[in-house]
Amino acid sequence: MWGYLFLSPWIVGFLAFTLIPMLATLGFSFTNINLAQETPLTFVGISNYQRLTTDPQAWSSLAVTFRYAAIALPVGVILPFAVAMLLNSRSLRGSSAFRVLFFLPYVVPFVAGVLIWQGMLNAETGWVNGFLQTIGIENPPNWLNDTGTVYPALVMIGIWGIGAGIIVNLAGLQGIPTELYDAANIDGAGWWSTLRHITLPMVSPVIFYTLILGVVEVLQYFLVPLVLNNGTGDPAGSTLFFNLYLYKQFFTFQNMSYGATLAWLLFVVTLAITLVLFATARRWVYYAGER
Amino acid sequence: MRTRGRFFTVLIALALLATACGTQTSPSGSVPSTGASGPVSGGQVEIRWYCCLGGGDAPEQVEVENKVAADFNASHPNIKLTFEAVPYDGARDALATQIASGNPPDIVGPLGIGGANAFPNQWLDLGPLIQKNNYDLSQFPENTVQIYQLAGEGQVGIPFAIYPSALFYKKSHFEEAGLNEPPHKYGEPYVWPDGREAEWNYDTAREVAMKLTVDKNNKDATQDGFDPDKIVQWGFEPQRDDPRQVGAYWGAGRLVGDDGTTAQIPDAWVAAWKWWYDGMWTDHFSMTGPQFESPDLNPSDYPFFSGNVSMSENYLWSTYGVGDAGDDWDLAAVPSYNGQTTAAFNADTFRIMKGSKHPDEAFEVLTYLLGDASQELLTVYGGLPAREANQDAFFETLGDQFPQEVDWQVARDGIQYADNPNFESPMPNYNEALDTLNTFGSKLQSEPNLDVDKEIATLKEQLQSIFDQSS
Incomplete structure (x- = not known):
């Protein structure tokens, strides 16, 4: 009984702010609810879902999200791991200072960071292109206004916030028993064999955790394009991510029922990908305590 | 088990109560206030x-x-x-x-x-x-x-x-380029330095604008060796708050037909968008999207305020920040298109x-x-x-604010050329249609090798699809 009492704040919060709103949006998706509500609120069956199948913008914004994920997800998983490996290296001097430096950007408010990056990546006046010009690149990319370079630019901005990922990976690396490395060393294993047969399996739960969070984060990618372009999707709709389109349906176009339908599509897509990842986890994630 | 069940029932009831205490959108459309604005103290x-x-x-x-x-x-x-x-x-x-x-x-x-x-x-x-x-x-x-x-x-x-419209221009830029200033009276021609007269239309404005567009080596956009990557002064800036406004200075129109459901793109707007697109990417007299977004090149809302733009179509509301452009600006007539003048309103x-x-x-x-x-x-x-009775006093105030003797009569005259129908006329699914239109505008400003006709055709299809959803 006491246990439930202590759990109750979370349970109430979960019900009031997650489960019930989720069920409410499911209900909304079968109605015609919108902000102006000129017509009476009615049950419209699956018409919002039918509209979804023929809405080119919905699928195009989902494609935008996947295109970005194809670049951002590998970088978001591999780079923190690689940096953590470097920071964990015995031959690195001043590793504590580096850890602080890599983590520092994470504590800067992300919106402020995005605005600074916006200035740095400006094609005409940004520091990045200024640097590229000084090293002889005459026509550097128009990072944020060119559909070909906007995703790499967004990934660069994302790298700014990998401090937390580095810490998690570092914790995983430091949890690997040193006996395993000693044994491998005696057996004559090189750097690559040690990485492949000891380090990666031992930190695979951490990589799996980072991957799952990365998938959820990238499918919900919202803040950076909203701050950079006020949610306009510039340039030419290439930053109109699915979550941004969903937000616009809700609050800019004031179409609550269709926004709810989009939200459910996002939920289903996220759930499906997460389930697939969990299904594959048995093959590549090693839990020492399991066997 | 029964105790547990009761406990959960109470929890769910509390959660439902908490949700019910929140606010909802009223189906009637009249939205109840939470009391955020209301009585404060002492009957206030x-x-x-x-x-x-x-x-x-x-x-x-x-x-x-x-x-x-x-x-x-x-x-x-x-x-x-x-x-x-x-x-x-x-x-x-x-x-x-x-x-x-x-x-x-x-x-x-x-x-x-x-x-x-x-x-x-x-x-x-x-x-x-x-x-x-x-x-x-x-x-x-x-x-x-x-x-x-x-x-x-x-x-x-x-x-x-x-807010009537006018063409804001920098007198010093015209003087430096050896050009005559644009006409102040609607219907008057533009006079080239050699005395030739030309109709003050967008073809003439393009020629003038290119001569006023200057790179860091002081070459204008009509000269060999002009470097479009190093422009320091642009010749012309349209009202680009949204693409409808770029079009509205070329001719009155709206994006939905008289039936209220059919998407249409007025011919004058098509011509305006193409002219503007070429102005950014081929003729270089207008800022491209990245230049427009650069806080160094365009530190305020409108590029004309930077003092580095020679001509700018805009509403009278520009007076709030036009002082930043210096004290050598004046007002002229908006150019015509196909013999007809339209000054967006x-x-x-x-x-x-x-x-x-x-x-x-x-x-x-x-x-x-x-x-x-x-x-x-x-x-x-x-x-x-x-209020017509207050208009003279208003211009007197502006006269005090800008002592360089601006020809305010141009703004008064612009009223009779107001666009009708207005470019902001209602259309089905207004917000979504405008959003799509702005994405199109963003494409024009950010992509240098577009097939503009094809993009306009796609825009029309998209608008039709959005209009159809409202029925």
């Missing part, structure tokens, strides 16, 4: 004034708006007027969120026709309040009153400010939201803004008073 009623769906967010404007609210509060002990400025870029979403959460403001403004169209059926019919308070509408020209009479919605606004006012819990007090504030405070506000907004 709080009225929230929300800005800035259509300008009013520049620091110098916010300063005056805050002062107006303070002055009102000092003279009206029964009402506490709270001014809330949300920057234009985020103002629509913020207002939508406030409405959706049942916490709408009482008064919104300054607000243009398009800004109001973004929130259909959210505006209070002022008719009963006008009658109750014997508010005299005859002080305004009848056609400006009619702008705010909507079928099924009533009198949703009272005229406040009108805009109008702003303040409106009361249907969801206001205190419409009487809100109306008292509204009449103050349109009356006692109007002179101060109109000056800082650059808005020509809709």
Whole structure:
């Protein structure tokens, strides 16, 4: 009984702010609810879902999200791991200072960071292109206004916030028993064999955790394009991510029922990908305590 | 088990109660207030004034708006007027969120026709309040009153400010280029330095603009060796707040046909968009998107304010920041297209939201803004008073503000060339259609090798699809 009492704040919060709103949006998706509500609120069956199948913008914004994920997800998983490996290296001097430096950007408010990056990546006046010009690149990319370079630019901005990922990976690396490395060393294993047969399996739960969070984060990618372009999707709709389109349906176009339908599509897509990842986890994630 | 079941039942009931205590969007469309604006103390009623769906967010404007609210509060002990400025870029979403959460403001403004169209059926019919308070509408020209009479919605606004258009230009740039200034009177030709006369149309404007576009080596855009990557002065800037406005200076039109459901792109707008696109990417007289977005090249809202643009089509509201361009600017006639001149027209006012819990007090504030405070506000907004009796005084104030003897008659003359139908005319699914249009505009500004005809055809298809969804 006491246990439930202590759990109750979370349970109430979960019900009031997650489960019930989720069920409410499911209900909304079968109605015609919108902000102006000129017509009476009615049950419209699956018409919002039918509209979804023929809405080119919905699928195009989902494609935008996947295109970005194809670049951002590998970088978001591999780079923190690689940096953590470097920071964990015995031959690195001043590793504590580096850890602080890599983590520092994470504590800067992300919106402020995005605005600074916006200035740095400006094609005409940004520091990045200024640097590229000084090293002889005459026509550097128009990072944020060119559909070909906007995703790499967004990934660069994302790298700014990998401090937390580095810490998690570092914790995983430091949890690997040193006996395993000693044994491998005696057996004559090189750097690559040690990485492949000891380090990666031992930190695979951490990589799996980072991957799952990365998938959820990238499918919900919202803040950076909203701050950079006020949610306009510039340039030419290439930053109109699915979550941004969903937000616009809700609050800019004031179409609550269709926004709810989009939200459910996002939920289903996220759930499906997460389930697939969990299904594959048995093959590549090693839990020492399991066997 | 039974105890556990009861416990969960209580928890769920509490959760449902908490949810029920929250606010919902009313199916009737009238949104209940959470009481965020309402009685404050000693019988005082709080009225929230929300800005800035259509300008009013520049620091110098916010300063005056805050002062107006303070002055009102000092003279009206029964009402506490709270001014809330949300920057234009985020103002629509913020207002939508406030409405959706049942916490709408009482008064919104300054607000243009398009800004109001973004929130259909959210505006209070002022008719009963006008009658109750014997508010005299005859002080305004009848056609400006009619702008705010909507079928099924009533009198949703009272005229406040009108914004005719003109061509702002830098006299020194023309002098440096050895060119004559553009004509001030509509219908007069442009005179080239050799005495040739040419119709003051967009073909002539293009030629002039290219001569006024200069790179860092002082070569203009018509000369060999001109470097488009190192432009320091641009010849022409259209009104690019949205692509409809670029088009509206070429000819009046709207994106939906007379049947209210068929998407259309006016021919004049197609011509305008192509001219502008070439102006950015081929002729180089207009800033590209990245240049426009650069805070160094375009530090204020409009590039003309930087002093590095020679000609700029814009509304009279530009007077709020045009002082930054120096003291050598003047006004000229807007060029014509196909022998016809169109000077896009805009109008702003303040409106009361249907969801206001205190419409009487809100109306008292509204009449103050349109009356006692109007002179101060109109000056800082650059808005020509809709009250004809106040127009001379307004131009006198502008004359004091800009002592270089600007030819304000050009702005007065522009009124007769106002676009009709107005470019901001209602269309189905207004917000979504405008969003699609702006994506098209972004493409024009950011992609140098577009097939513009194909993009326009795609835009028309997209608009039709959006219009169809509203039926």
